[in-house]
Structures are given as structure tokens and as C-alpha cells.
Amino acid sequence: MKQMKRIFPLLMLLFCILLTACNEEKEKTEGSTRCLTVTETTGWGAERVTTEQQFIYANGQLTQHVTTQTYTDSLLQAKYTQTVSTQLRYEPGKVIITDEDGGSVSTYLLDENGRATHCTRDELGDNVRTYTFSYSSETGTLSDIKESINESPYSEISITTLNDGTMNITEKTDIHQGTFTAGFNDNYPGVSNAMSRLPYLLLSERYPLSFHVEALYANLLGEPVSVLPGRLTIEGSDEITTYSYATDATGYITSCAITTSVPGRSWGRSIQYSYTND
Numbered sequence: 001m002k003q004m005k006r007i008f009p010l011l012m013l014l015f016c017i018l019l020t021a022c023n024e025e026k027e028k029t030e031g032s033t034r035c036l037t038v039t040e041t042t043g044w045g046a047e048r049v050t051t052e053q054q055f056i057y058a059n060g061q062l063t064q065h066v067t068t069q070t071y072t073d074s075l076l077q078a079k080y081t082q083t084v085s086t087q088l089r090y091e092p093g094k095v096i097i098t099d100e101d102g103g104s105v106s107t108y109l110l111d112e113n114g115r116a117t118h119c120t121r122d123e124l125g126d127n128v129r130t131y132t133f134s135y136s137s138e139t140g141t142l143s144d145i146k147e148s149i150n151e152s153p154y155s156e157i158s159i160t161t162l163n164d165g166t167m168n169i170t171e172k173t174d175i176h177q178g179t180f181t182a183g184f185n186d187n188y189p190g191v192s193n194a195m196s197r198l199p200y201l202l203l204s205e206r207y208p209l210s211f212h213v214e215a216l217y218a219n220l221l222g223e224p225v226s227v228l229p230g231r232l233t234i235e236g237s238d239e240i241t242t243y244s245y246a247t248d249a250t251g252y253i254t255s256c257a258i259t260t261s262v263p264g265r266s267w268g269r270s271i272q273y274s275y276t277n278d
Contacts, residue, residue, distance in 0.1 A: 033057055035276040036217070040269065046075040055217045062218035063088050086214055097214050106211075108220055113140075116220045121211065131208070133221060136161060140223040147208040155208045165190075165227050171206060179235040188230030191245035196253040196273065197224045201243075202232060228253070238262050 036055040043049050049071050056064040065086040072079050084101040095116070097106040103124045108116040119131040127150065134144040139161055147155040155173040162168070166183035182202065184190045199216035203209050215221050232241040244257040258269040 032060060032278045033275050034278050037272075037274045037276075039272045039274075042269070046073055048072045048074075055214075061088070061090060062214060065214045065217070088214060088218065095215075095218070095220060106215075108215060110220070114220070115140075115222050116215060119212070119215075129208075129211070131212075135222045139226075141225055142203075142222040145209060145212075145221075157203070157206060157209060159203075161225075165225070165229075167200075167225070167229065169202070169206075173207075180232055181235070182229035182232045184227075184230045188242045188244065190227045190230035190243070191247060191253060192251060193224055193226055193228050193253070195251040196275075198228065198253060198273070200225055200228055201256065201258070201271070202229075202241075228256075 034057055036057075038053040038055070039050065041048055041050045049069060052068045052070075054064075054066045054068075055062055056066070065088075066083060067085075068081060068083045070079060070081045084099070087098045087100060089096045089098070093110055095108045095110065097108070099105070104121055106119055106121040109118045111117050115135060116133050118133070121129040121131070123129065130148045130151075132144075132146045133142060135141065136143045141161060142159060143161075144158050145156065146153070153174075156171070158170045160168045164183075166181065169180040169182060171178050171180075180202065182200065197219065199221075204213055204216050209216070212221060228243065228245065230243050230245075232243075233239075239260060239262050241258060241260045244259075245253055246255045248254050252275055253273055255273065256271045258271070260267055
């Protein structure tokens with residue numbers, strides 16, 4: 001009996017250790033995306049262009065970005081496909097992103113939180129772009145990117161996030177300046193980004209952030225916004241863009257319907273998201 005009394009606490013301790021290990025492993029793998037696929041089809045009539053982007057992850061880090069464009073002409077029964085690939089390599093304090101087709105190499109220097117503070121982009125023809133990044137002290141999201149080309153300041157995007165989640169976005173180049181407001185209303189409330197952790201589409205497509213798509217999807221440029229906006233307006237313009245999202249049962253964003261309108265006409269886009277999880 002005395003021996004059993006000694007063994008029982010040991011068994012309970014072993015059980016607790018195993019339970020903790022299982023919970024930690026679950027936390028590591030639960031919701032971990034191995035491949036995110038972003039698909040958009042454009043065109044009209046018999047002509048269609050489908051762009052499929054695959055963001056491939058390993059151990060929670062983006063390692064490869066593959067973009068495939070397929071042009072289809074149903075009248076001519078012709079199909080043409082082009083694929084480009086970008087690789088990411090992680091080193092202590094830095095990430096190196098290589099565009100295998102365009103020949104550019106971008107080197108990001110990281111702070112202690114894993115966020116990029118500086119990037120040097122070496123392009124063919126000895127063109128060098130440099131970037132600095134700043135972040136909100138409250139939310140950890142990107143608040144500013146400045147670009148210089150061959151040491152001459154050229155462009156900047158500044159983002160101010162208000163308490164209600166509304167974003168005021170100002171973009172500047174040497175010849176242009178524009179201000180956007182991305183927010184919400186009852187008809188277009190946006191969507192929770194907690195599970196998908198996607199970059200806001202507008203930012204990923206605006207110059208100069210369009211040069212940093214991989215960094216955005218790798219979460220090198222700060223925390224993703226917690227709620228993706230449902231509505232976008234432009235200062236001094238009648239143009240309005242709305243975003244309508246669909247999600248699956250677990251909260252992952254599966255599609256985004258984008259409608260841009262000006263007085264008298266409107267046009268739209270539709271983007272599909274699919275996930276392969278560990």
C-alpha cells in the first residue's frame with residue numbers, strides 16, 4: 001500500500017506533463033496555414049485572365065510566393081500560362097526575398113519583435129530602392145513607409161488608425177498626393193481578420209507597398225489589422241469602394257467582393273481565398 005501511495009503522485013505528475021505537452025503542440029499547430037491561395041479572374045467576353053497566388057508556409061514562416069497567370073480565349077480555344085516565383089530566406093535579424101524571374105533581391109532588417117525596420121531592394125540595372133518602416137505603438141500595425149530611389153526620396157504612405165478602427169491613409173510621390181479613409185458602416189461592417197490575418201487589399205496594391213507583397217503576407221510589416229474595412233472613400237472624389245466578405249464556419253475569410261462606384265457607373269472584382277492548414 002505504501003508503494004502504491006508513492007507511485008500514484010508520480011503517475012499524476014507524468015499525466016500533467018503529457019497533458020501540457022499535448023496542449024502546447026495543439027497551440028502550435030491549430031490554425032497554422034501551410035498554403036494560402038488567392039485567386040482572381042478578370043476580363044470580359046471570351047477573354048479571361050485568372051491570377052492565382054500561392055503563399056507557401058513552413059513552421060509558420062512564409063517561404064515561397066508563386067504567381068500563375070492563365071489567359072484563356074474560348075473563341076480561339078487558346079490558353080497561355082505564365083508562372084513567376086519568389087523565395088524567402090531567413091537569417092538572424094534579417095529576411096532575404098529573391099524574385100527569381102525579375103532578378104530583384106530585397107533584404108529586410110528586423111527589430112526585436114520580428115518587424116522590418118529597413119529594406120534594401122537591389123534591382124537589375126544597378127537600381128537601388130531603400131525603405132524605412134514605422135509602426136503604431138498602440139496596435140503594432142504599420143504606420144509609415146518611406147521610399148528612396150538611388151538615395152533620392154521618392155514616395156511615402158502614412159497610416160493613422162483611429163480608436164474605432166478607421167484608417168486615414170495618405171500617399172505621396174514627388175508628383176502626386178492622395179488621401180483615403182477606410183472604415184465601416186451598417187451596410188459594410190468589414191470582417192474580423194483574427195483567423196486569416198490577411199493584409200488589407202488596398203495597401204498591398206498601392207505603390208510602394210506593392211513591392212512588399214511577400215513581406216505583408218509574411219507579417220514582417222507589423223500586425224495585420226484586426227478588422228478589414230468595409231468601405232473606402234477618397235478625399236476630393238465621388239468614388240466609393242465597398243468590400244463584402246464571406247467566411248467559413250471557423251472564421252476564415254473565403255471571398256471578398258469589391259465594388260467601386262462613381263456617379264452613373266460602377267465596376268467590381270471578386271477574390272477567392274482558400275487555405276491548406278496543418
